[in-house]
Amino acid sequence: SKVLIINGPNLNLLGTREPHIYGLTTLADVESSLRTQAAELGLELDCFQSNHEGAIVDRIHQARLEGVDFVIVNPGAYTHTSVAIRDAFGGVAIPFVELHVSNVHKREAFRHHSYLSDIAEAVMAGFGTLGYNLALQFVASKLR
Ligand code: DQA
Numbered sequence: 001s002k003v004l005i006i007n008g009p010n011l012n013l014l015g016t017r018e019p020h021i022y023g024l025t026t027l028a029d030v031e032s033s034l035r036t037q038a039a040e041l042g043l044e045l046d047c048f049q050s051n052h053e054g055a056i057v058d059r060i061h062q063a064r065l066e067g068v069d070f071v072i073v074n075p076g077a078y079t080h081t082s083v084a085i086r087d088a089f090g091g092v093a094i095p096f097v098e099l100h101v102s103n104v105h106k107r108e109a110f111r112h113h114s115y116l117s118d119i120a121e122a123v124m125a126g127f128g129t130l131g132y133n134l135a136l137q138f139v140a141s142k143l144r
Contacts, residue, residue: 001043001044001069001070001143002043002044002045002046002066002067002068002069002070003038003043003044003045003046003068003069003070003071003072003136003139003143004045004046004047004048004059004063004066004068004070004071004072005031005034005045005046005047005048005071005072005073005132006048006049006050006056006059006060006071006072006073006074006075007027007047007048007049007050007073007074007076008049008050008051008056008073008074008075008076008077008078008079009050009051009052009076009077009078010051010076010077011027011049011074011076012027012049012051014026014027014030014101014129015027015029021101021102022101022102022128022129023101023128023129025128025129027049029129030129030132031047033132033133034047034132034133034136035047037133037136037137038136041136041137041140043136043139043140043143045136046066046068053078053082053084053085054084056075056078056085056088057084057085057088060085060088060089060091060092060094061088061091061092063092063094064092064093064094068094069094069095069143070094070095070096070097070121070139070142070143071089071094071095071096071097072096072097072099072132072135072136072139073096073097073098073099073116074098074099074100074101075098075116079098079100079104079111079114079115079116080110080111080113080114080115081115082115083115085115085116086115086116086119089116089119090119095121095142096116096120096121097120097121097122097123097124097135097138097139098114098116098117098120098122098123098124099123099124099125099131099132099135100124100125100126100131101127101128101129101131102125102126103125103126104125104126105125105126106126121142122135122138
C-alpha cells in the first residue's frame with residue numbers, strides 16, 4: 001500500500017521554528033524516521049512539503065493518479081483557511097489523517113477551526129512530532 005505524507009507551509013522550519021511549540025526535531029528527522037517505520041510496516045512512503053497552496057492541491061490530485069491509499073497531512077496554517085485543499089481531498093476521495101504537531105485547541109481561537117476535520121478519517125493534535133509515527137501506525141492498521 002502507498003502512503004503519502006504532506007507537510008504545508010512553514011513545516012520546512014520544524015526544529016528551528018518556535019521550538020517551545022513545535023519542538024527540536026527537524027522535518028528531515030521526521031521524514032527519515034517515517035521511512036524506517038514504513039519499511040518495517042511494508043508500506044510504500046512518499047514525503048512532500050510545500051509552502052504553496054496550489055502546489056499542495058496539485059500533489060493531492062497527483063496522489064489519485066499514483067494510487068495512493070492514504071494521506072497524512074499537516075496543512076499548517078492552510079488548515080484554518082483553505083477551502084481549496086478541502087475540495088482537493090473531496091475531489092480525489094483518498095482517506096486522510098489531519099495532523100498538527102501542537103495542540104491547536106489550546107492555542108489562539110483562529111486555530112480552533114479546521115476546513116478538513118469533518119472530512120478526515122482521524123485528527124491528531126498535540127503529540128509533537130511523535131504524532132507522525134502514531135498516525136502512520138494507525139494508517140498501517142487501517143490498510144491491513
Ligand atoms: C500546525 C498548527 C497550525 O495552526 C499552524 O499554522 C502550523 C502548524 C501544527 O502542526 O501544530 O503551521 O499545523
